Amino acid sequence: MKSKAAQKLQDLHYFGEFGGVNPSISDSSTYTFLSAKTMFDTFEGNTEGCYLYSRHSSPSNLYLGEAIAALEGTESANVFASGMGAISAVIMQLCNAGEHLVSSRTIYGGTYAFMKNFLPKFQIKTDFVNITDLKAVENAITQNTKMIYCEAVSNPLLEVADIKGLAELAKRHEIPLVIDNTFSPLSISAAELGADIVIHSLTKFINGTSDAVAGAVCASTEFCLTLKDVNDGAGMLFGSTLDSLRAASILKNMRTLHIRIKKHSENALFLAQKFQEDGLTVVYPGLKTHKDHQLMKNQINSQYGFGGLMTMDVGSLEKANALMELMQKENLGYLAVSLGFYKTLFSAPGTSTSSEIPLKEQNDMGLTDGLIRFSIGLDNDIENTYHKMRHCMKKLNLLPQKKLVLA
Numbered sequence: 001m002k003s004k005a006a007q008k009l010q011d012l013h014y015f016g017e018f019g020g021v022n023p024s025i026s027d028s029s030t031y032t033f034l035s036a037k038t039m040f041d042t043f044e045g046n047t048e049g050c051y052l053y054s055r056h057s058s059p060s061n062l063y064l065g066e067a068i069a070a071l072e073g074t075e076s077a078n079v080f081a082s083g084m085g086a087i088s089a090v091i092m093q094l095c096n097a098g099e100h101l102v103s104s105r106t107i108y109g110g111t112y113a114f115m116k117n118f119l120p121k122f123q124i125k126t127d128f129v130n131i132t133d134l135k136a137v138e139n140a141i142t143q144n145t146k147m148i149y150c151e152a153v154s155n156p157l158l159e160v161a162d163i164k165g166l167a168e169l170a171k172r173h174e175i176p177l178v179i180d181n182t183f184s185p186l187s188i189s190a191a192e193l194g195a196d197i198v199i200h201s202l203t204k205f206i207n208g209t210s211d212a213v214a215g216a217v218c219a220s221t222e223f224c225l226t227l228k229d230v231n232d233g234a235g236m237l238f239g240s241t242l243d244s245l246r247a248a249s250i251l252k253n254m255r256t257l258h259i260r261i262k263k264h265s266e267n268a269l270f271l272a273q274k275f276q277e278d279g280l281t282v283v284y285p286g287l288k289t290h291k292d293h294q295l296m297k298n299q300i301n302s303q304y305g306f307g308g309l310m311t312m313d314v315g316s317l318e319k320a321n322a323l324m325e326l327m328q329k330e331n332l333g334y335l336a337v338s339l340g341f342y343k344t345l346f347s348a349p350g351t352s353t354s355s356e357i358p359l360k361e362q363n364d365m366g367l368t369d370g371l372i373r374f375s376i377g378l379d380n381d382i383e384n385t386y387h388k389m390r391h392c393m394k395k396l397n398l399l400p401q402k403k404l405v406l407a
């Protein structure tokens with residue numbers, strides 16, 4: 001599949017107000033009006049292009065929003081101070097007390113905690129399902145269900161959601177399909193595949209320099225305006241507003257997103273193949289052995305590859321910790337959560353990013369304690385990286401003995 005959205009992103013251009021190649025950064029929290037009447041109209045939402053107060057909107061945030069909307073091919077996008085700011089606003093906007101959502105059980109730990117522990121305070125209940133089982137998803141839908149929620153490629157198990165199938169199901173039940181596409185920007189065009197609302201943590205690949213926390217919601221202009229409504233918009237009223245300075249720096253980083261994603265994918269595929277040949281337990285959607293490989297292949301924009309995330313199960317938490325510490329010592333990456341950095345990042349999800357999920361549920365979904373999640377970096381010589389990583393594994397006796405083939 002070839003995405004129209006990526007082309008839209010390339011075609012987008014801005015001039016700064018003084019002809020600069022980058023738009024000027026808006027450095028104001030408030031804006032003056034020449035007439036009192038215009039101020040009133042702006043509060044009422046009747047004056048396009050007028051700024052009122054920067055929690056509502058600011059030129060820098062609007063520029064970034066435009067770029068994110070182009071990336072996903074949606075009508076509009078709002079930016080937020082974090083991915084969680086975006087996720088919580090969407091859910092609180094769409095769900096009232098007594099209502100219900102159906103979510104994938106393999107999702108980001110923070111999202112899981114929000115649904116499982118926080119939403120019940122408002123009598124909003126979540127059913128967690130195996131998202132790759134469309135029947136299970138449909139069976140969980142009730143009259144009170146307000147959305148189907150999942151990640152395009154799930155954290156940390158790298159399960160792939162059948163977005164077209166889920167979109168068809170959501171449409172039939174007249175509820176929105178909300179997709180968190182943080183793991184697969186450009187690779188997967190979730191809105192083109194039928195998602196109604198696409199969420200990103202910009203903190204990860206889209207910014208790519210691990211120096212900022214931000215989020216975005218991509219949707220129809222109508223929904224984006226609803227989120228911003230001064231009277232009852234969750235985006236506006238929860239107040240997780242992105243700072244203009246950060247919006248400007250993220251926009252500049254987005255210009256290299258396509259190059260970075262291609263390289264992350266190329267490097268991850270190389271390592272996944274090599275480690276699998278070595279007999280290690282590797283999960284990567286680009287491997288033919290991945291259970292959702294064919295689905296992923298059919299729904300990605302192939303030029304961007306299968307993404308930069310890979311997992312490896314080394315048998316136990318002790319071994320996982322030892323390997324991560326050794327790899328960090330050998331300068332092969334950092335023992336850190338998050339993803340999308342130029343350097344490889346690794347962490348054991350069971351004790352970090354998914355620690356919000358109770359142990360029993362971790363077991364049920366196949367999240368083992370020897371699992372290491374890798375966000376593969378932009379290494380120039382990945383073959384060299386492979387040999388060094390392999391050396392670490394050998395040192396710790398993690399490489400399975402090659403069976404002798406008798407001639």
Ligand SMILES: *Cc1c(COP(=O)(O)O)cnc(C)c1O
Pocket residue numbers: 082083084085108110111151155180182183201202203204213214215
């Ligand atoms: C990091 C992450 C989030 C949360 O984003 P923040 O910017 O940290 O708030 C949500 N979903 C996924 C898949 C993530 O990886």
